[in-house]
Amino acid sequence: MKHVIYRNLTSKILRFGFIILLTFSTSLLAQDGDPKNGKSLFNANCASCHKLDKKMTGPALRNVEARLAEDEGLDRAWIASWIKNSAAMIAAGDPYAVKIWDEYKPTAMTAFPQLSDQDISDILAYTAEPKPEPIVVDGPDTSDQSGGGDSASNKLILAALALLFGLLAMALVLVNNTLKRFAKEKGIDIPEEEKRTPIWKAFVQNQFLVLVTSIVLLLASGYFVYGYLMQVGVDQGYEPVQPIHYSHRIHAGDNKIDCKYCHSSARVSKHSGIPSLNVCMNCHKSIGEVAPETLAEGKEYGVDYNAEIQKLYKAVGWDEATQKYTGETSPVKWIRIHNLPDFAYFNHSQHVSVAGIECQTCHGPVEEMEIMYQYSPLTMGWCINCHRETNVKVKDNEYYTKIHEQLSKKYGVEQLTAAQMGGLECGKCHY
Amino acid sequence: MKTTLKITVVLVMLLSIVSCNKKSRRNYQYMPNMYQSVGYEAYQESDAFKNGKEGQLPVEGTIPRGYTLYEIEDTNDGYEYAKANLESPLDTTTVDYDRGKELYDIYCTICHGNKGAGNGYLGEGNRELILPGSYAVKELTAGSIYHVIYYGKNSMGSYANFMSEEERWQVVAYVEKLKAELEK
Numbered sequence: 011m012k013h014v015i016y017r018n019l020t021s022k023i024l025r026f027g028f029i030i031l032l033t034f035s036t037s038l039l040a041q042d043g044d045p046k047n048g049k050s051l052f053n054a055n056c057a058s059c060h061k062l063d064k065k066m067t068g069p070a071l072r073n074v075e076a077r078l079a080e081d082e083g084l085d086r087a088w089i090a091s092w093i094k095n096s097a098a099m100i101a102a103g104d105p106y107a108v109k110i111w112d113e114y115k116p117t118a119m120t121a122f123p124q125l126s127d128q129d130i131s132d133i134l135a136y137t138a139e140p141k142p143e144p145i146v147v148d149g150p151d152t153s154d155q156s157g158g159g160d161s162a163s164n165k166l167i168l169a170a171l172a173l174l175f176g177l178l179a180m181a182l183v184l185v186n187n188t189l190k191r192f193a194k195e196k197g198i199d200i201p202e203e204e205k206r207t208p209i210w211k212a213f214v215q216n217q218f219l220v221l222v223t224s225i226v227l228l229l230a231s232g233y234f235v236y237g238y239l240m241q242v243g244v245d246q247g248y249e250p251v252q253p254i255h256y257s258h259r260i261h262a263g264d265n266k267i268d269c270k271y272c273h274s275s276a277r278v279s280k281h282s283g284i285p286s287l288n289v290c291m292n293c294h295k296s297i298g299e300v301a302p303e304t305l306a307e308g309k310e311y312g313v314d315y316n317a318e319i320q321k322l323y324k325a326v327g328w329d330e331a332t333q334k335y336t337g338e339t340s341p342v343k344w345i346r347i348h349n350l351p352d353f354a355y356f357n358h359s360q361h362v363s364v365a366g367i368e369c370q371t372c373h374g375p376v377e378e379m380e381i382m383y384q385y386s387p388l389t390m391g392w393c394i395n396c397h398r399e400t401n402v403k404v405k406d407n408e409y410y411t412k413i414h415e416q417l418s419k420k421y422g423v424e425q426l427t428a429a430q431m432g433g434l435e436c437g438k439c440h441y
Numbered sequence: 442m443k444t445t446l447k448i449t450v451v452l453v454m455l456l457s458i459v460s461c462n463k464k465s466r467r468n469y470q471y472m473p474n475m476y477q478s479v480g481y482e483a484y485q486e487s488d489a490f491k492n493g494k495e496g497q498l499p500v501e502g503t504i505p506r507g508y509t510l511y512e513i514e515d516t517n518d519g520y521e522y523a524k525a526n527l528e529s530p531l532d533t534t535t536v537d538y539d540r541g542k543e544l545y546d547i548y549c550t551i552c553h554g555n556k557g558a559g560n561g562y563l564g565e566g567n568r569e570l571i572l573p574g575s576y577a578v579k580e581l582t583a584g585s586i587y588h589v590i591y592y593g594k595n596s597m598g599s600y601a602n603f604m605s606e607e608e609r610w611q612v613v614a615y616v617e618k619l620k621a622e623l624e625k
Contacts, residue, residue: 058559059595242469248468250465250466270547293571295596352478353475
């Protein structure tokens with residue numbers, strides 16, 4: 011067989027041309043790697059443990075190549091072999107490799123034999139990019155100030171108006187008095203009004219009117235007293251101040267975290283539990299600061315989100331500098347908002363898992379709440395109403411198949427409501 | 442003069458009633474002893490225990506009913522051991538990808554992405570908050586996935602308290618399926 015050298019000539023030339031094109035199209039910063047490709051490689055492979063400017067599971071990597079070359083005299087070949095198989099280097103006793111291992115153990119860096127030298131130089135080119143200037147959030151800040159200015163100027167205008175009207179009223183009274191004095195001095199008699207029976211005397215004398223008014227008053231006061239008594243024990247709108255300002259708006263709304271991520275016990279138990287702090291730390295291990303835009307949003311509510319994250323770190327005993335738990339924890343005393351009286355039984359899993367009801371049906375637009383509050387009245391009438399209107403979810407539920415068939419025949423309906431399934435029986439909730 | 446005095450008194454009283462109606466305070470209850478449980482409620486404070494909480498961890502060395510021990514340790518060796526030896530108890534008759542997907546969408550999607558490509562909502566666009574990397578570039582076995590769900594790894598925390606043992610294995614099965622689809 012004959013060896014053909016230039017068999018793939020066209021494709022080779024094309025590829026070569028492409029590389030040249032890339033070399034010239036990349037920015038001047040890129041010496042021999044493509045930082046753009048490096049960024050996507052970095053995000054896919056490295057970012058789960060490394061940040062550019064902050065220590066995470068592994069060290070910060072900004073300018074790692076230059077730093078290593080300056081401080082340790084290590085070249086790219088060392089970095090490449092570390093990336094491809096760090097464990098072997100540690101085992102071989104490379105002094106700096108052992109030093110890194112001692113600092114970060116027991117976490118060992120995953121080996122990346124699949125990364126080519128080109129990939130590694132791309133990634134290093136990305137890490138060598140200068141740190142972007144911190145984004146100064148002018149927009150929300152200035153709008154905030156102008157918003158404050160707006161309300162301030164509104165108040166100023168209102169105050170000026172009030173002052174003006176006050177002055178006018180005073181002027182009128184003064185004018186009236188002076189006119190009267192003038193009249194007196196000139197000797198003009200001001201015709202005095204005839205004395206009439208005062209209106210309240212006339213009212214008392216008219217017994218029919220008194221009767222009607224007292225009945226109306228009684229009815230009205232009865233209405234208001236009834237209204238007041240009916241809301242005793244109802245905590246709709248209850249909005250306590252929590253020990254750590256937790257914004258459902260950011261977590262469930264902006265970040266689209268599923269409710270059941272944090273309140274996982276709602277799927278399987280009576281309670282929809284308050285998440286323990288390890289649940290927070292699943293994300294906040296990596297997120298120690300909010301974005302500047304989010305911080306600006308917090309100003310509108312008078313909250314410093316970064317300080318709230320620090321409160322979490324303090325409670326859970328997380329040391330950001332060493333990225334380790336200190337073991338000094340203190341419980342967070344969250345204040346319970348939704349609370350049914352002891353004589354009513356309610357089970358979350360029955361509603362969430364079996365009936366498949368959205369959390370928002372009862373808890374309202376939680377994803378818009380900056381501060382959590384009780385949306386529903388949680389009264390018995392409210393429960394019953396929903397049971398009357400909601401159809402039982404029988405799909406994929408063998409437990410209900412037979413009873414649903416029999417009962418729907420009995421009631422002559424196609425779909426049973428929760429009430430027809432026994433959702434109004436006293437003993438279902440009160441026992 | 443008298444009437445103005447009366448009016449101010451009434452106004453002050455009304456104001457004080459209105460200002461008492463604060464949203465940060467609970468309403469009055471008719472019969473608190475029927476509202477408040479005699480038995481301990483979840484998360485209640487209690488003097489019965491040393492740390493002042495009603496919620497207690499199981500006594501050391503005991504296993505709650507329905508739980509099984511997971512004896513592989515949370516170390517690098519344990520991880521390698523699980524990766525090599527641990528196998529899913531689920532077989533083709535018990536594996537339920539629908540439930541696996543349901544659970545995966547609740548607990549994993551937010552970081553790993555709904556296809557497992559490592560582009561969850563928290564890492565999407567220019568947010569880049571959490572970037573776990575694609576399943577395609579990771580070496581995964583059923584055992585290693587289960588081990589990592591159980592103990593967490595690097596930035597990922599433990600998800601053992603979110604799901605039961607069976608649910609964790611369903612998620613493992615679904616993750617394996619996602620990885621296979623990514624590698625296609």
